[in-house]
Amino acid sequence: MTDLHTAFSSESGRTYQLDKLIGKGGFGEVYLATPTPQDGLPSQVCIKITERLSAWLREAYFAELLFREPRALRVYDRFAEVENGRARYCIALEYAVHGDLGVWLQKKGPQSERFVRREIAAVLSALDILHRGQAMHRDLTPFNVFVCEDEQLKLGDFGIAMHQRSQRGVTADAFNVFNAPAEIAWGRVRRWQQRDDIYQIGLIAAMLLRGDISSPMNSRDVRRLPCSDHLKEVIYRCLGARGKRYQAAGELIKALRHRPKQPHLGRVVSLEGKRVSFTGFLSRPRSEAIAAAKKAGAIFQSWSTERSTDCR
Numbered sequence: 001m002t003d004l005h006t007a008f009s010s011e012s013g014r015t016y017q018l019d020k021l022i023g024k025g026g027f028g029e030v031y032l033a034t035p036t037p038q039d040g041l042p043s044q045v046c047i048k049i050t051e052r053l054s055a056w057l058r059e060a061y062f063a064e065l066l067f068r069e070p071r072a073l074r075v076y077d078r079f080a081e082v083e084n085g086r087a088r089y090c091i092a093l094e095y096a097v098h099g100d101l102g103v104w105l106q107k108k109g110p111q112s113e114r115f116v117r118r119e120i121a122a123v124l125s126a127l128d129i130l131h132r133g134q135a136m137h138r139d140l141t142p143f144n145v146f147v148c149e150d151e152q153l154k155l156g157d158f159g160i161a162m163h164q165r166s167q168r169g170v171t172a173d174a175f176n177v178f179n180a181p182a183e184i185a186w187g188r189v190r191r192w193q194q195r196d197d198i199y200q201i202g203l204i205a206a207m208l209l210r211g212d213i214s215s216p217m218n219s220r221d222v223r224r225l226p227c228s229d230h231l232k233e234v235i236y237r238c239l240g241a242r243g244k245r246y247q248a249a250g251e252l253i254k255a256l257r258h259r260p261k262q263p264h265l266g267r268v269v270s271l272e273g274k275r276v277s278f279t280g281f282l283s284r285p286r287s288e289a290i291a292a293a294k295k296a297g298a299i300f301q302s303w304s305t306e307r308s309t310d311c312r
Contacts, residue, residue, distance in 0.1 A: 007033070007047055007090050009079040014039070016047050016092060027055055027159050032095065041076055041092075048091045055159040056080075056089035062158035063093070065133065072126040073146060073156035096146035096154065101204070102213045104147040110211030113227040119153045120205050121256045126155045127201070128249035131194050135163045136170065138192055140200035141179045142213045169193035179203060182218075183242060195245040198252055202238025205231075223281050230259050232281045272297035 007016045016033040023030035028050030035041045050056050056078075063075035077092035098104045105111075111119075123145065130137060137144075137158065144157040160174045169191040172184045181199045183189040207213045209225050219240040222232050234255050237245060246252040268274070276298040282289050290300050 007049065007079075007081065007088075009077050009090070009092070011079045012077050014041075014077065014092075016045070016090075018047060019044075022046070027059075027157070028052070033092070035076075035092065042095065044095050045076060045092050046095045048093065050089050051087065053087075053089060056091065058161055059091055059158050062130070062135070062161050063091070065135075066126055066129060066155075069126045069129055071122045071152070071154050073148075073154050093156070094148065094154075096148050096156075098147035098151065101142040101145040101147060101153065101207070104151075105142070105207065105211050105213060108211070110226065111208045113209070113231055116205055116208045116227070117231065117256050119208070120201065121253050123153050123155055124201065124249045124253045124256075127197060128253060130161065131197070131248040131250065133163070135161060136192060136194055136197050137161050137200075138170075138175060138197065139179075140197055140204065141176050142204060142207055145204060164193075167193075169196075172196075181242065189242070194248045195242065198238050198246045198249070201249075201252065202235050205235050205238070228259075229281050231256075236281075270297070273299065275299045275301050277301050 005018050007018060008014075009016070015036050016031075017036065018031040018033050020032045021029060022032050027048060029048070031047045031049070033045055033047040034043065035045055048059070060075070060078040063072070063078070066072035067075070073096070074094040075091060076094070078090070080087050080089050127137060127140075137155070138160050139157060140155075144155070146154050146156050148154050162170050164170050172180075172190050172192040175184065175192065177185045179200055181189075181196055184192065184196060203217055206217050206222070206225060209227055210217075217239070219236055222236045222239065225232055225235065227235075234252070237255075238252070246255065271293060274297075276293045277300070278286060278289055293300055
């Protein structure tokens, strides 16, 4: 008879003592557990238990795909227990000592730009493997990014991850409405693509900078983020118009790691008769900047191939 307080793996021969229920959701239940014999495993692991075969198969498959990736939660064991024709499917995986990103941010608050650049790029290395393999995570929320030893962020929960057959993506039939792009959440677009994973990564970057996962965030709010103009531009592109987003994780990694050279800055004696356009993020609303430039005698142009004075 199955002991509800333990889980036995016929694959590894280990018994897992289910010490404490630490989570419950769409996948099933998550326990903090002690493996016996330990045989090289940590003293504590997580056991995810579900009755949904499809989610278990996805989780096990993508965990194997990312087995050597240091920024994906490590999976140690996967097995099923069957009794009287009823099965429960189990996965033993790395225990995130600091919990998920939401819990951690409640304690730690806003993070520095340096931390955000480093950790988002590192998590993207795991997502890049999925994207290069024509797969998508589709559920990149603060509850599926985990904070492990040394406060390293790691990707987890691949229960709705899926491969695409073409660049058109997959049917957008499973997503968290609060973390999905508006065009998908409102039903205007019915295909989930890799650039929609990128939207979710942009949200997570903004949450880290603000130290808050609950406040609404859209592209118009990016200007107020406490970071450099370059990082604002990167996040804005993640959250902005779908056709202009980074197409996949590899492209976003390059943007985070390679800042453009700072232009030579100087002071213009007069704007009288000069053509002016505004790029990047401004310290005041764009309409006010345009009005001030015109008042100073400048000729404003929204876009031109001619030489102009670039004001920030």
